[in-house]
Amino acid sequence: xxxxxxxxxxxxxxxxxxxxxxxxxxxxxxxxxxxxxxxxxxxxxxxxxxxxxxxxxxxxxxxxxxxxxxxxxxxxxxxxxxxxxxxxxxxxxxxxxxxxxxxxxxxxxxxxxxxxxxxxxxxxxxxxxxxxxxxxxxxxxxxxxxxxxxxxxxxxxxxxxxxxxxxxxxxxxxxxxxxxxx
Amino acid sequence: xxxxxxxxxxxxxxxxxxxxxxxxxxxxxxxxxxxxxxxxxxxxxxxxxxxxxxxxxxxxxxxxxxxxxxxxxxxxxxxxxxxxxxxxxxxxxxxxxxxxxxxxxxxxxxxxxxxxxxxxxxxxxxxxxxxxxxxx
Numbered sequence: 001x002x003x004x005x006x007x008x009x010x011x012x013x014x015x016x017x018x019x020x021x022x023x024x025x026x027x028x029x030x031x032x033x034x035x036x037x038x039x040x041x042x043x044x045x046x047x048x049x050x051x052x053x054x055x056x057x058x059x060x061x062x063x064x065x066x067x068x069x070x071x072x073x074x075x076x077x078x079x080x081x082x083x084x085x086x087x088x089x090x091x092x093x094x095x096x097x098x099x100x101x102x103x104x105x106x107x108x109x110x111x112x113x114x115x116x117x118x119x120x121x122x123x124x125x126x127x128x129x130x131x132x133x134x135x136x137x138x139x140x141x142x143x144x145x146x147x148x149x150x151x152x153x154x155x156x157x158x159x160x161x162x163x164x165x166x167x168x169x170x171x172x173x174x175x176x177x178x179x180x181x182x
Numbered sequence: 183x184x185x186x187x188x189x190x191x192x193x194x195x196x197x198x199x200x201x202x203x204x205x206x207x208x209x210x211x212x213x214x215x216x217x218x219x220x221x222x223x224x225x226x227x228x229x230x231x232x233x234x235x236x237x238x239x240x241x242x243x244x245x246x247x248x249x250x251x252x253x254x255x256x257x258x259x260x261x262x263x264x265x266x267x268x269x270x271x272x273x274x275x276x277x278x279x280x281x282x283x284x285x286x287x288x289x290x291x292x293x294x295x296x297x298x299x300x301x302x303x304x305x306x307x308x309x310x311x312x313x314x315x316x317x318x
Contacts, residue, residue, distance in 0.1 A: 071315075071316055071317050074315075074317040074318075075317055078317070131299050135291075135295040135296060135299070136292065138283060138291040138292060138295045139288045139289075140288075144283055144284065147282075147283030147284075147291070148279075148280070148283045151278070151279040151280075151283050151295065151298070152279055154279075154295060154298065154299060155275050155276075155278075155279050155298060155299070155302050156302075157299075157302075158275075158299035158300070158301075158302030158303055159302045159303075159305065159306055159316075159317065160317070161299070161302075161303065162302060162303035162305070162306030162316070163306050163316040163317055165303075165306075166306055166310050166316060167316075171222065172303040172304070172306040172310065173222075173226060173300050173303035173304060173307060174303075175226070176226040176229035176230060176233075176297070176300055177229070177233075177293065177296040177297060177300060178296045178299035178303065179292075179299070
């Protein structure tokens with residue numbers, strides 16, 4: 001059988017590549033300070049994901065107009081606020097936030113977004129990964145304060161995911177459990 | 183909230199879900215919500231209730247929600263019910279956001295968080311149903 005990849009799968013793969021690029025070994029680890037097991041490495045990964053997403057939304061905005069553009073601009077601002085909050089938390093724990101990357105470097109990992117539909121599908125995949133990352137953080141962060149921060153950001157990401165689904169004409173919630181089930 | 187047991191936290195979340203179930207059942211009976219949306223949201227709440235019941239396994243002593251005056255007033259129209267439901271969903275999401283990180287059993291935090299995320303999507307669906315901005 002000839003290999004066949006749908007457009008959606010291609011965009012999802014690109015989102016996965018973006019996540020790997022943002023969370024993998026490219027960003028240097030925080031230089032000094034906090035003890036191992038403080039959760040600072042995970043904070044650094046979440047920060048890298050937020051920064052990559054801010055750049056990704058910048059690319060999405062280039063092909064969006066009207067209501068979708070307005071909503072995506074609002075989401076981008078919230079992602080920037082999350083990045084700022086995570087940076088502050090890393091600093092509060094005695095760490096040094098990893099340096100960001102130039103936008104062009106992130107953009108090399110993005111798919112080509114030709115239409116608003118491409119941008120919204122890409123954004124949906126990104127937001128699904130955000131929700132999953134913060135739900136994992138809820139399990140993995142050792143300190144209650146960090147778990148509370150992760151839960152707060154996760155509710156914003158769930159709102160974003162619902163929004164990009166509605167903008168595509170899809171139901172806001174795919175099912176009763178966004179990822180996993182009891 | 184420090185020092186509360188997992189069961190106490192779960193009972194509070196269970197009671198919030200019961201309030202949402204009561205609200206959507208009533209809204210569907212009174213035609214205060216689009217039928218398709220109301221049935222979807224109600225089905226989700228019932229799935230959350232079943233899941234929490236399984237985890238609680240008879241522990242705790244949840245109280246059955248009373249039909250509040252706010253709900254009675256909200257049922258007068260679709261706009262007023264949507265505003266009430268957004269408020270109740272938002273309150274529930276905040277309850278999860280504050281409780282789930284305090285759950286001692288780490289295996290429960292992620293699935294409970296997935297219910298929290300569903301509540302966030304419900305808020306978006308309800309805002310969309312009345313033409314409100316989706317992102318604050």
